Amino acid sequence: MNAKSNLPHIQDQYERYPFPVRLPEDEHTRLIASEIDRLAKIDHHCFGGQRDFEKSTRILVAGGGTGDALIFLAEQLRECPAEFVYLDMSSASLETARARAAVRGLENIEWIQASLLDLDAQSIGHFDYINCVGVLHHLKDPRAGLESLVSCLSPDGALGLMLYGQFGRKNVYLLQEMLNQFFGPDTELSAKVELTRQIFGDLGRMGRLEFGEGALNLLKDRRSDAYLVDTYLHGQDRAYTVTDIHELLSSCGLELAGFTNFFDDQGFTCALDYDPQVFFSDSDLLARVGSLEEPNRGQIAEILGGKTSMHAFYATRNSRAAATARDIDHAPNFVSSYGQTVADSIIELDLQSISLRLNCGIERELPIGPVARALLRGIDGRKSTRELVEIVSQGQAEIDPLQSMEAVLGHLDLLIRLGLVTLRSPDLKPFAPQHSSRPWNGAIDLRPFADL
Ligand SMILES: C[S@@+](CC[C@H](N)C(=O)[O-])C[C@H]1O[C@@H](n2cnc3c(N)ncnc32)[C@H](O)[C@@H]1O
Numbered sequence: 181m182n183a184k185s186n187l188p189h190i191q192d193q194y195e196r197y198p199f200p201v202r203l204p205e206d207e208h209t210r211l212i213a214s215e216i217d218r219l220a221k222i223d224h225h226c227f228g229g230q231r232d233f234e235k236s237t238r239i240l241v242a243g244g245g246t247g248d249a250l251i252f253l254a255e256q257l258r259e260c261p262a263e264f265v266y267l268d269m270s271s272a273s274l275e276t277a278r279a280r281a282a283v284r285g286l287e288n289i290e291w292i293q294a295s296l297l298d299l300d301a302q303s304i305g306h307f308d309y310i311n312c313v314g315v316l317h318h319l320k321d322p323r324a325g326l327e328s329l330v331s332c333l334s335p336d337g338a339l340g341l342m343l344y345g346q347f348g349r350k351n352v353y354l355l356q357e358m359l360n361q362f363f364g365p366d367t368e369l370s371a372k373v374e375l376t377r378q379i380f381g382d383l384g385r386m387g388r389l390e391f392g393e394g395a396l397n398l399l400k401d402r403r404s405d406a407y408l409v410d411t412y413l414h415g416q417d418r419a420y421t422v423t424d425i426h427e428l429l430s431s432c433g434l435e436l437a438g439f440t441n442f443f444d445d446q447g448f449t450c451a452l453d454y455d456p457q458v459f460f461s462d463s464d465l466l467a468r469v470g471s472l473e474e475p476n477r478g479q480i481a482e483i484l485g486g487k488t489s490m491h492a493f494y495a496t497r498n499s500r501a502a503a504t505a506r507d508i509d510h511a512p513n514f515v516s517s518y519g520q521t522v523a524d525s526i527i528e529l530d531l532q533s534i535s536l537r538l539n540c541g542i543e544r545e546l547p548i549g550p551v552a553r554a555l556l557r558g559i560d561g562r563k564s565t566r567e568l569v570e571i572v573s574q575g576q577a578e579i580d581p582l583q584s585m586e587a588v589l590g591h592l593d594l595l596i597r598l599g600l601v602t603l604r605s606p607d608l609k610p611f612a613p614q615h616s617s618r619p620w621n622g623a624i625d626l627r628p629f630a631d632l
Pocket of ligand 1: 187190191194199200242243244245246247248249267268269270273294295296297312313314315318319410
């Protein structure tokens with residue numbers, strides 16, 4: 181690494197505590213879905229549902245850690261002419277990721293141990309998609325890191341990013357601050373780990389850790405030390421508000437192409453967590469928040485929800501690339517078999533309503549009318565929204581085609597923002613909904629996405 185990198189203590193941390201802890205042999209029995217890296221979502225949000233992955237695709241996983249994103253992307257593109265570059269400054273993380281890829285026989289990967297600050301487009305080339313999850317907020321100058329990534333992004337390329345959320349992480353920062361009072365300037369990292377275990381353990385016994393949900397779980401297992409270090413003992417981290425994210429992106433010539441699902445410490449985020457309208461009932465206020473622009477809209481929702489500790493989102497040079505429910509010649513499809521299971525269950529059990537539970541704390545009962553039922557039955561990744569509207573209208577003598585269209589678009593918009601459905605041009609091969617191991621629990625509770 182050259183002088184620009186200059187992050188010895190952060191590199192040392194990830195050499196000693198590669199994150200997250202993964203065992204290569206586990207690749208024989210399970211595939212971890214990196215939610216932001218589902219091709220259907222990348223295609224929908226970043227390429228308007230028009231990306232042909234049968235043509236060559238170059239992907240960079242920057243700060244790839246122990247390989248979750250890389251492995252998931254490479255598996256999805258196994259039959260396609262895709263090239264991958266994995267980059268991380270930690271050799272221990274790189275070796276774990278490489279061993280996982282070897283177990284799976286994934287070969288089209290270039291392995292680079294370096295800092296992302298040293299990326300050089302002339303030698304490494306340009307990429308159609310860059311994943312950089314949980315990395316930029318650990319840099320001294322995150323903007324310089326993002327600029328470096330953008331320097332090797334192809335003109336219509338996209339980034340999948342995750343940055344810490346300021347309000348949702350306030351308890352983490354309080355605990356960090358408390359722990360720092362115990363440490364001297366020379367306290368060694370492994371000594372900090374031991375002391376943190378002792379402190380959390382005792383506070384837990386005294387019932388004083390209720391605002392540090394999750395911290396106690398880390399004490400059960402030594403494998404959680406990497407998580408403990410990453411969350412509470414990190415040598416460098418900062419957090420972002422929605423407004424900060426817009427500013428950061430715009431300073432690098434990027435726009436937000438959409439927030440997406442992410443499993444954070446509190447639960448599972450989705451785009452609806454960023455919609456202030458879910459918090460209000462007064463029609464005047466609903467109209468007011470409806471007329472606000474970004475980032476004000478998202479900022480209100482982030483503050484009112486207060487729980488999002490990780491913001492996962494896509495960025496492109498032109499946010500108009502995202503598909504919307506109004507692209508009626510696109511075909512809606514379920515992203516995973518979880519969405520398909522929800523739809524099948526609603527139909528088979530003839531449910532008249534289901535509960536919706538969002539990470540931001542909102543719980544709603546969603547009525548399921550005949551239009552929603554017909555739509556859920558019709559979604560198959562091949563029929564366009566226009567065709568679905570026709571099918572829905574046929575069964576509904578009492579509503580006119582325009583009403584059917586608006587009703588279908590409203591339902592689709594909700595399904596898209598939950599992360600259950602994406603849109604794609606019907607001229608392209610649909611993505612097969614990926615397997616979900618979790619049974620449906622009777623509500624649209626996004627937690628079941630966690631281990632698809
Ligand atoms: C919190 S981990 C996230 C790993 C992975 N992206 C994931 O989500 O599982 C952060 C990773 O970024 C790497 N990293 C931090 N700063 C970096 C830099 N300047 N260049 C390359 N990698 C870096 C660390 O070595 C570590 O593996």
